[in-house]
Amino acid sequence: MAERATLLWISNDPLLPKNKAGCLRHKIIVSRPHLPEGLERPWRSRIEPRETMMTRLISYRTKPEAAAGNAELVTAVFAELKDVKPAGLRYLTLRLDDDTFVHLVAADAAEGTSALTQLAAFQTFQHGVRERCAEPPLVREATIVGNYRMLDEG
Structure with a gap:
């Protein structure tokens, strides 16, 4: 099964529908290629969780x-x-x-x-x-x- 990542895109484009805050929010799901068990996933090591x-x-x-x-x-x-x-x-x-x-x-x-x-x-x-x-x-x-x-x- 492919690993998936979720991206959030926010736009102020006046031609697109808005959410309650007045911004358009798109949720994009991106699939990553499946790697055999035990192989390092290089994209994980570069992503640092952002503090809230x-x-x-x-x-x-x-x-x-x-x-x-x-x-x-x-x-x-x-x-x-x-x-x-x-x-x-x-x-x-x-x-x-x-x-x-x-x-x-x-x-x-x-x-x-x-x-x-x-x-x-x-x-x-x-x-x-x-x-x-x-x-x-x-x-x-x-x-x-x-x-x-x-x-x-x-």
């Missing part, structure tokens, strides 16, 4: 007088991340022109965001965050659909 990542998008707008202080606290978090270098964590923060901050956090599902939340600078940042906000933080699960040189793919 949990991705969250957090956004909030700060009060105008608190925006600079919030940015300083966020900068301190990144300074500590640079020193600690926690594995399995990816983190990006943007400040928009209306003092809205957008945080994108991706972490190994097994670890969650604990590497981030355990940092002293992050705990300092979280202390009083609601008082700095004009609009409270909104936390949403996110899926990265595309990435060109913004997030490390390694």
Whole structure:
């Protein structure tokens, strides 16, 4: 019996039918030639399982007088991340022109965001965050659909 591999192809082609998320998903089953028992299957040795990542998008707008202080606290978090270098964590923060901050956090599902939340600078940042906000933080699960040189793919 031939060994089979499943490939998932996602497309944003407007002419093709969409799933609930608005993307077309095709499942393609590819058969591999049967090898006698005991022979090495070279394609297996080159495939490394990819860690499951949990991705969250957090956004909030700060009060105008608190925006600079919030940015300083966020900068301190990144300074500590640079020193600690926690594995399995990816983190990006943007400040928009209306003092809205957008945080994108991706972490190994097994670890969650604990590497981030355990940092002293992050705990300092979280202390009083609601008082700095004009609009409270909104936390949403996110899926990265595309990435060109913004997030490390390694």
